[in-house]
Amino acid sequence: xxEPVRTTMTVRVRFFAAFRQTxxxxxxxxxxEEGTTxxxxxxxxxxxxxRRDEIFAAGEAGKPPALHPHVVVMIxxxxxxxxxxxxxxxxSGDTVAxxxxxxxx
Amino acid sequence: xxxPSFGFFGRCLEIDLTSAAVRVRPLDADLIAxxxxxxGLATRLFCxxxxxxxxxxxxxxxVVIAASPLxxxxxxxxxxxHMVFRSPLSGLIxxxxxxxxxxxxxxxxxxxxxxxxxxxxxxxxxxxTPAGAAIHPAGKLWGGDIHATTDALTSGxxxxxxxxxxxxxxxxxxxxxxxxxxxxxxxxxxxxxxxAVWGSKNLKAVRVxxxxxxxxxxxxxxxxxxxxxxxxxxxxxxxxxxxxELGTAGLVELINVIGMLPRRNFQDCVxxxxxxxxxxxxxxxxxxxxRAAGCHLCPIGCQRRTRITRTGxxxxxxxxxxxETVVLMGPVCDVYDLAAITTANYRCNELGLDTISFGxxxxxxxxxxxxxxxxxxxxxxxxLRFGNAAVLERLAVDVAHRRGPGDLLAExxxxxxxxxxxxxxxxxxxxxxxxxxxxxxxxxxxxGYMTSPSGACHLRGGYAVSLAxxxxxxxxxxxxxxxxxxxxxxxxNIGILQDSLGVCRFTGYAFGSDPWSRMLSGATGMxxxxxxxxxxxxxxxxxxxxxxxxxxxxxxxxxxPARFAESPVVxxxxxxxxxxxxxxxxxxxxxxxxxxxxxxxxxxxxxxxxRPDPTEGRRP
Numbered sequence: 223x224x225e226p227v228r229t230t231m232t233v234r235v236r237f238f239a240a241f242r243q244t245x246x247x248x249x250x251x252x253x254x255e256e257g258t259t260x261x262x263x264x265x266x267x268x269x270x271x272x273r274r275d276e277i278f279a280a281g282e283a284g285k286p287p288a289l290h291p292h293v294v295v296m297i298x299x300x301x302x303x304x305x306x307x308x309x310x311x312x313x314s315g316d317t318v319a320x321x322x323x324x325x326x327x
Numbered sequence: 328x329x330x331p332s333f334g335f336f337g338r339c340l341e342i343d344l345t346s347a348a349v350r351v352r353p354l355d356a357d358l359i360a361x362x363x364x365x366x367g368l369a370t371r372l373f374c375x376x377x378x379x380x381x382x383x384x385x386x387x388x389x390v391v392i393a394a395s396p397l398x399x400x401x402x403x404x405x406x407x408x409h410m411v412f413r414s415p416l417s418g419l420i421x422x423x424x425x426x427x428x429x430x431x432x433x434x435x436x437x438x439x440x441x442x443x444x445x446x447x448x449x450x451x452x453x454x455x456t457p458a459g460a461a462i463h464p465a466g467k468l469w470g471g472d473i474h475a476t477t478d479a480l481t482s483g484x485x486x487x488x489x490x491x492x493x494x495x496x497x498x499x500x501x502x503x504x505x506x507x508x509x510x511x512x513x514x515x516x517x518x519x520x521x522x523a524v525w526g527s528k529n530l531k532a533v534r535v536x537x538x539x540x541x542x543x544x545x546x547x548x549x550x551x552x553x554x555x556x557x558x559x560x561x562x563x564x565x566x567x568x569x570x571x572e573l574g575t576a577g578l579v580e581l582i583n584v585i586g587m588l589p590r591r592n593f594q595d596c597v598x599x600x601x602x603x604x605x606x607x608x609x610x611x612x613x614x615x616x617x618r619a620a621g622c623h624l625c626p627i628g629c630q631r632r633t634r635i636t637r638t639g640x641x642x643x644x645x646x647x648x649x650x651e652t653v654v655l656m657g658p659v660c661d662v663y664d665l666a667a668i669t670t671a672n673y674r675c676n677e678l679g680l681d682t683i684s685f686g687x688x689x690x691x692x693x694x695x696x697x698x699x700x701x702x703x704x705x706x707x708x709x710x711l712r713f714g715n716a717a718v719l720e721r722l723a724v725d726v727a728h729r730r731g732p733g734d735l736l737a738e739x740x741x742x743x744x745x746x747x748x749x750x751x752x753x754x755x756x757x758x759x760x761x762x763x764x765x766x767x768x769x770x771x772x773x774x775g776y777m778t779s780p781s782g783a784c785h786l787r788g789g790y791a792v793s794l795a796x797x798x799x800x801x802x803x804x805x806x807x808x809x810x811x812x813x814x815x816x817x818x819x820n821i822g823i824l825q826d827s828l829g830v831c832r833f834t835g836y837a838f839g840s841d842p843w844s845r846m847l848s849g850a851t852g853m854x855x856x857x858x859x860x861x862x863x864x865x866x867x868x869x870x871x872x873x874x875x876x877x878x879x880x881x882x883x884x885x886x887x888p889a890r891f892a893e894s895p896v897v898x899x900x901x902x903x904x905x906x907x908x909x910x911x912x913x914x915x916x917x918x919x920x921x922x923x924x925x926x927x928x929x930x931x932x933x934x935x936x937x938r939p940d941p942t943e944g945r946r947p
Contacts, residue, residue: 236584238580238581238584239569239572239573239577239608239609240569240572242609292563292564292565294796296584296585298899298900299584299585299586299898299899299900300585300899301795301796304804319584321581321584322564322565322569323564323565323793323796323836324565324569324573324577324578324581324796325565325569325570325575325578325793325833325835325836326570326574326575326576326577326578326629326649326650326833327575327578327650327651327762327763327764327785327786327790327792327832
């Protein structure tokens with residue numbers, strides 16, 4: 223018999239600050255189909271109205287949802303925009319960090 | 328005073344401690360038009376008075392503190408003061424800003440700026456009211472800590488008449504090169520050693536009280552800026568709630584996400600998540616925070632009022648720690664013990680030590696100890712080594728009193744490392760210790776440290792950190808050699824304006840120059856357009872540079888320690904250094920962006936500082 227083709231990948235999502243309450247913990251591990259985009263993962267994260275409201279701004283009808291301007295999403299320590307943003311494909315082993323834009327110093 | 332004053336009183340109080348002469352001189356409206364107030368005004372007055380060659384700890388040094396035309400209005404956070412002096416740490420311009428309420432109370436004495444010269448024959452304190460200034464012997468105040476001094480000078484007053492006190496602790500008296508000056512007990516002019524300059528002048532404290540008011544010339548214009556500013560502060564999550572909930576230490580884990588959190592005297596940026604959780608803003612909020620608080624007129628509220636409970640010793644309460652303190656006394660010393668960091672922070676508050684330079688100097692000493700480069704028996708059995716949390720609090724006391732190893736540590740990391748024959752162990756620029764962001768994780772921040780007029784400072788040098796968090800068009804790629812010079816010039820200019828307006832940096836998370844332009848124009852009746860503000864920021868940057876050149880600075884001073892050019896750290900999966908070639912290119916382009924020649928000299932600039940006296944020594 224042939225080996226089954228591997229079609230899933232593991233992505234770690236870490237939450238910080240208030241998002242730890244929103245998403246019920248410090249991190250979640252996702253088994254995702256290969257080729258899953260960041261946008262798809264974020265939609266999965268917003269799996270309840272409350273969670274959706276926390277990260278997505280109210281979008282215009284017919285347009286894809288957008289993150290609130292204060293929500294920062296990083297992949298492996300770089301802003302997700304450097305990896306193709308919403309439509310960029312995730313890779314196995316990626317760590318996605320979700321946190322509110324924070325300041326200090 | 329004749330007639331109402333709009334935005335400013337036009338009065339500069341000048342005190343010569345050598346002769347005990349006090350005079351009020353008029354402050355020309357042109358000075359406000361060209362330099363606003365705060366940092367700009369203080370820099371101008373300082374440059375007109377100070378001999379750039381005079382030793383920072385000799386009577387020839389001059390201290391200037393200025394408020395801004397917005398101080399005295401109800402503009403959000405507009406209660407800050409700015410202090411300029413020649414720094415005993417860098418030998419260059421010392422320029423430091425503080426919140427609290429002293430700046431506001433000083434303005435209410437009917438003065439815009441305070442110039443202090445000379446040296447009192449005996450320790451003194453100064454009392455300023457609308458009637459003038461009186462110089463009193465410090466007596467038993469000398470030797471007291473900041474809290475005791477503040478309490479002694481404010482006792483016996485009701486809440487409505489309570490004066491405000493700006494003072495030094497033992498560290499300033501003992502000329503610790505990174506001693507601070509504090510108001511409201513725990514709000515500090517922290518960086519560059521202003522406390523030592525006060526100590527060298529035998530000046531313990533300046534108390535202020537008054538009820539002089541300034542008017543607002545064009546209320547409608549002022550209010551349009553005010554309403555917009557307040558609305559935006561309430562909108563942006565950082566200023567609306569995050570800083571209040573988490574304090575600045577809310578950054579600890581996030582700065583680690585972007586690979587920028589230093590460890591072990593900047594030897595690496597590698598931490599275990601569980602270690603960082605022990606010192607994070609969330610943990611502070613959950614475990615030791617009693618309440619958040621804010622400076623005068625501040626709706627943001629980042630201050631941490633905390634309590635430490637330890638078995639075997641009585642509870643202690645105080646203020647802090649904030650992000651810089653957590654990281655410099657924590658991971659940079661390989662310490663992840665929140666109670667130890669916090670109690671050492673309390674000691675620094677009381678004794679008058681800048682927590683950034685203190686942490687950086689202790690970390691440098693720890694590295695020297697590990698390398699066997701310290702003289703035998705140097706630490707007197709204190710256990711000066713990375714990871715020893717218990718040594719922090721004890722060393723703070725040692726340094727402030729210059730006891731045992733504290734005497735050499737009091738000189739700062741650069742002089743400590745130099746005296747051990749290992750200057751490369753000092754993580755400093757222009758001899759001032761680097762704050763809690765590793766420059767290898769952002770070329771923009773690296774260039775900020777290199778070109779900050781006062782030495783490595785995230786506030787005077789430009790705060791590039793938030794640029795790394797923005798996505799899309801707002802983001803400056805943090806490893807762009809091309810964009811970093813313009814980006815950091817812009818960040819520096821925003822900071823110059825905020826310091827000159829007497830307002831908090833954190834307002835920048837909610838809005839830019841426009842509301843300030845309207846509030847400032849409305850308050851003074853003068854026209855401060857956004858474009859005009861930009862011109863003013865450039866003028867102030869030029870003047871600071873001119874002073875540094877007159878004080879002996881050369882382009883080679885605008886550089887990072889060798890470690891950052893030679894030893895890589897891994898950032899977002901890639902090994903990163905800031906090579907000497909990269910530094911040279913960014914420095915060259917930065918000079919160009921500023922309109923400076925290849926030696927960093929402003930081509931055309933403001934009236935230059937006073938000429939150095941050739942008989943005085945050069946940079947200490």
